[in-house]
Amino acid sequence: MVKAAIKGDDEAFLEMMKAYKIDLYKTALAFLRNEGDALEAVQEVTFRAYKGIRSVREASYVKTWLIRIMINYCNDVLKKRKRVVFDEVILYSEGRIENHDGLEIRDAMKGLDDRSREILAMKYFQDLKISEIATALNHPEGTIKTWLNRALKALREKLGENGGGYRV
Structure with missing residues (x-):
């Protein structure tokens, strides 16, 4: 499936993203600490992965490649936010x-x-x-x-x- 996605098969790409979406979501949630932001991150990483899938040389490293894209995206978002402080009251409310x-x-x-x-x-x-x-x-x-x-x-x-x- 991954090899087909690398070659340009859109259906294979969608199946690959379905297989890794939970891992990507968990990573985004760990960094961004917000469900909405994490979902947006998954969408953005899906787009970035689609644009760059042909650059993947080894199919066995596709998960690592996707996680790396997610981490880079999350770090960019966090830098823009400049450290939003947790507010326990908001979390509970x-x-x-x-x-x-x-x-x-x-x-x-x-x-x-x-x-x-x-x-x-x-x-x-x-x-x-x-x-x-x-x-x-x-x-x-x-x-x-x-x-x-x-x-x-x-x-x-x-x-x-x-x-x-x-x-x-």
Whole structure:
């Protein structure tokens, strides 16, 4: 299916996007923290993927390629927003009651640099392997492991500052 999509088969492309839309949505939601923005991100990434599908050289890396497009899009949106602060009152009033633990982890991740958020999202939200992350970011696996360790350490420190006694 992916190979057909790369060759220009529109039906195969639609099937491929259906197969990965949940992963893309989860990634967008992890970064943007808003259902509407996440849905818009999936639409935009679908468009970008359609424009660039012929540039994919290896069909087995299409998921990593799509996630990378999503992460880049989300980072662009976040830079435009210049850090919108969570408001727990709004979260509760909109009927999306979040688990307190989830809020602390999201707040802690929000305080991390872009690369750390990106690495953690790819590893833990998308369950990508170190080798897949290395391919997506075009860096050696050793570098990715170092960045991941630093990101986890920074996240632990942020959670410690917030009084959360969580093991990450």
